[in-house]
Amino acid sequence: MLDQILVPFTDLHLMFLIAMGTLFGVVKGLLPGLSVTMAVTLLVSLTYTWDTIPAIVTMIAVYYGGVYGGARSSILINVPGSASSLAHTFDGYPLTKRGEAGVAIGITTIYAVIGGAIGLLFLGLAAPYLGELALGFGARDYFLIMFLGLLLVGGLSEGSMAKAIFVAGVGVTLGIVGMDSLTGVERFTFGNLELKSGVNYIACMLGLFGLSEVFVQLHNMGKIKADVIIGKVLPPLIYLIKFMPLTIRTAIIGVVVGILPGAGGEISSLIAYDHAKKTVKNPTRPFGKGAYEGLVAPEVAVMSTNGGSMIPMLTLGIPGDAVTAVLIGAMTIHGLKPGPMLMLETPELFWIILGSALVSLIFIIVWGLSAISFFARVILIPKYILMPIIVFFTVIGSYGINNSVHDVYWMIAFGVIGYLLKLYSFPTGPMVLGIILGPQMDVYLRRAIITEEGSILGFLTSLFVHPISLILTIFVLFTLLAQTDTYKKMSKQLFQKFSKKSA
Amino acid sequence: MVAGKYISTLLIVISLAVVAMSFNIEGQSVFDPTSPAFFPALVGVVMLISALMIARRGVHSPSSAQVEDKAPKPIAGNEEAEPEKEMYEIENITQKGINIRLLLFTGLVVLFAVLMNYFNFMVLSFFFLFGAMLLLSREKIVRSLILSVIFSVGFYYIFVYVFHFVFP
Numbered sequence: 001m002l003d004q005i006l007v008p009f010t011d012l013h014l015m016f017l018i019a020m021g022t023l024f025g026v027v028k029g030l031l032p033g034l035s036v037t038m039a040v041t042l043l044v045s046l047t048y049t050w051d052t053i054p055a056i057v058t059m060i061a062v063y064y065g066g067v068y069g070g071a072r073s074s075i076l077i078n079v080p081g082s083a084s085s086l087a088h089t090f091d092g093y094p095l096t097k098r099g100e101a102g103v104a105i106g107i108t109t110i111y112a113v114i115g116g117a118i119g120l121l122f123l124g125l126a127a128p129y130l131g132e133l134a135l136g137f138g139a140r141d142y143f144l145i146m147f148l149g150l151l152l153v154g155g156l157s158e159g160s161m162a163k164a165i166f167v168a169g170v171g172v173t174l175g176i177v178g179m180d181s182l183t184g185v186e187r188f189t190f191g192n193l194e195l196k197s198g199v200n201y202i203a204c205m206l207g208l209f210g211l212s213e214v215f216v217q218l219h220n221m222g223k224i225k226a227d228v229i230i231g232k233v234l235p236p237l238i239y240l241i242k243f244m245p246l247t248i249r250t251a252i253i254g255v256v257v258g259i260l261p262g263a264g265g266e267i268s269s270l271i272a273y274d275h276a277k278k279t280v281k282n283p284t285r286p287f288g289k290g291a292y293e294g295l296v297a298p299e300v301a302v303m304s305t306n307g308g309s310m311i312p313m314l315t316l317g318i319p320g321d322a323v324t325a326v327l328i329g330a331m332t333i334h335g336l337k338p339g340p341m342l343m344l345e346t347p348e349l350f351w352i353i354l355g356s357a358l359v360s361l362i363f364i365i366v367w368g369l370s371a372i373s374f375f376a377r378v379i380l381i382p383k384y385i386l387m388p389i390i391v392f393f394t395v396i397g398s399y400g401i402n403n404s405v406h407d408v409y410w411m412i413a414f415g416v417i418g419y420l421l422k423l424y425s426f427p428t429g430p431m432v433l434g435i436i437l438g439p440q441m442d443v444y445l446r447r448a449i450i451t452e453e454g455s456i457l458g459f460l461t462s463l464f465v466h467p468i469s470l471i472l473t474i475f476v477l478f479t480l481l482a483q484t485d486t487y488k489k490m491s492k493q494l495f496q497k498f499s500k501k502s503a
Numbered sequence: 504m505v506a507g508k509y510i511s512t513l514l515i516v517i518s519l520a521v522v523a524m525s526f527n528i529e530g531q532s533v534f535d536p537t538s539p540a541f542f543p544a545l546v547g548v549v550m551l552i553s554a555l556m557i558a559r560r561g562v563h564s565p566s567s568a569q570v571e572d573k574a575p576k577p578i579a580g581n582e583e584a585e586p587e588k589e590m591y592e593i594e595n596i597t598q599k600g601i602n603i604r605l606l607l608f609t610g611l612v613v614l615f616a617v618l619m620n621y622f623n624f625m626v627l628s629f630f631f632l633f634g635a636m637l638l639l640s641r642e643k644i645v646r647s648l649i650l651s652v653i654f655s656v657g658f659y660y661i662f663v664y665v666f667h668f669v670f671p
Contacts, residue, residue, distance in 0.1 A: 049667045162556040169550035173521050180539040388635030408616040424562055442542040449536045456536050
């Protein structure tokens with residue numbers, strides 16, 4: 001185990017890739033409007049021809065670097081680099097206005113590494129056991145987990161649940177285009193030969209996360225106004241000890257949220273910030289006015305979420321969020337099958353992934369603390385230069401999948417669809433999850449029904465008979481119930497009653 | 504509001520199409536839960552229910568969606584924080600101008616894709632980058648020209664020698 005964790009530390013080629021991947025992720029992450037998902041998706045298509053380990057290791061580095069980099073633009077220009085760094089604007093930007101941008105960046109860098117390391121610790125401890133446990137999961141359990149993932153990604157992300165379910169439905173439908181893996185029957189192919197092998201989800205992701213984001217950015221090509229004084233970088237050492245309890249609590253929040261299928265850093269950072277506001281009695285400054293705790297909490301949570309979301313990804317083959325959905329796609333392309341069998345057949349890869357994430361954390365310190373002025377200038381790259389380059393990458397990326405222009409057309413089509421979805425406040429994440437999970441959900445559902453001798457009633461009964469299925473069914477029902485108006489009304493009334501009593 | 508109604512109708516039509524297509528899968532019955540037609544039909548029905556719920560609640564207009572996107576939202580209890588200044592210069596452009604820019608840019612991307620099989624990739628990528636930069640910046644011709652040359656040549660060699668790409 002230790003030998004495998006140390007592989008990225010000792011192999012110079014891998015270390016170089018991780019260093020570059022982390023740098024690419026940080027740069028991508030700090031550019032507002034360009035998501036980590038987009039960065040990782042681009043890399044999936046670009047590293048298509050690489051060997052498995054270098055490709056996966058680079059993507060993990062981009063993932064960690066990108067999630068960390070998102071906080072930078074929140075702090076410096078009050079524009080979140082990614083959805084998960086929204087909470088960093090609350091106290092990060094006030095610090096910049098006070099001339100303490102350097103300290104804000106220093107805090108996020110140090111706590112990103114601490115949070116990331118705690119997340120990885122949980123991953124290393126929990127994944128092998130969960131992997132073993134997952135071997136006992138039945139087809140219906142997998143179906144339920146995937147269904148729950150789709151519900152959660154909709155319920156917890158932007159927009160209404162109905163919109164998310166609809167988009168996920170479109171994704172599932174697109175995912176099952178082609179030959180059915182159980183029977184070989186063609187579905188929704190319209191006799192087209194190209195559609196027989198299904199819709200290429202990498203092209204779809206490049207369109208939905210890449211091109212569509214560029215289209216949204218085209219609405220305002222105004223320059224970023226920034227006059228940033230960096231100041232000193234490292235916070236006083238005493239704060240490391242002072243913030244330790246908050247760090248541990250918010251790291252646990254991050255890991256738990258990460259484990260939930262569909263919930264990612266954007267949720268954990270806000271929960272952690274809210275938690276810090278409620279529990280820290282004497283913050284360094286009032287929250288919202290530059291409290292260091294207001295930066296520590298979301299940063300630790302966001303980075304520990306990475307480790308948490310890799311737990312279901314690697315042990316069950318279920319994405320924790322959109323980025324891990326892309327990573328699952330990448331692993332599949334390289335002939336791997338994320339899930340219990342990955343832990344059983346190629347455990348060395350699991351430990352190498354963990355080791356590469358650790359190396360990436362080291363490079364986060366290196367890049368994060370060494371080139372602050374350079375990164376501040378990167379944010380100011382005019383959009384008229386940046387946008388064409390990103391489109392260029394998405395075109396090349398989609399072409400590179402099969403060396404086919406048809407994939408570029410798909411990418412453009414999905415770019416337009418993604419743009420329209422964003423314009424009308426529909427979330428795009430559920431579509432990608434739907435495309436990836438759809439075919440698997442279909443197979444697992446039918447297998448579960450076949451196990452019950454083709455009876456739907458038997459299948460429904462089995463959901464309440466088997467303990468794991470029962471727990472998952474309760475989760476699914478609760479998630480659905482939590483979206484109803486009656487539940488929202490009731491919980492609001494209860495909350496008001498409770499607050500009156502405590503007052 | 505009118506666009507919202509069209510969108511709602513479109514969603515219902517898409518859902519119905521999925522259900523109808525499921526019925527048309529050759530030699531399969533949607534009523535047999537083990538057949539390949541069952542799951543798509545089920546998804547279609549779920550989509551239809553969601554589409555009806557969306558139609559009931561209404562779809563927000565694009566303009567409100569954009570305004571929502573721009574500024575970071577405060578969370579509960581943080582509202583007392585002083586209002587932040589706008590960090591992006593607001594561009595002096597009409598909605599019509601944005602639409603034209605979007606259409607031209609999309610056209611440029613499509614043209615880039617269509618011509619990929621017919622032109623030398625490095626030359627084509629130079630024209631695409633230059634055209635797109637010019638379209639978006641409108642004035643900085645020399646700067647756009649220099650950057651396009653650097654990027655198209657640089658990226659070509661990176662993709663060929665680092666990522667082992669085979670261009671058309």
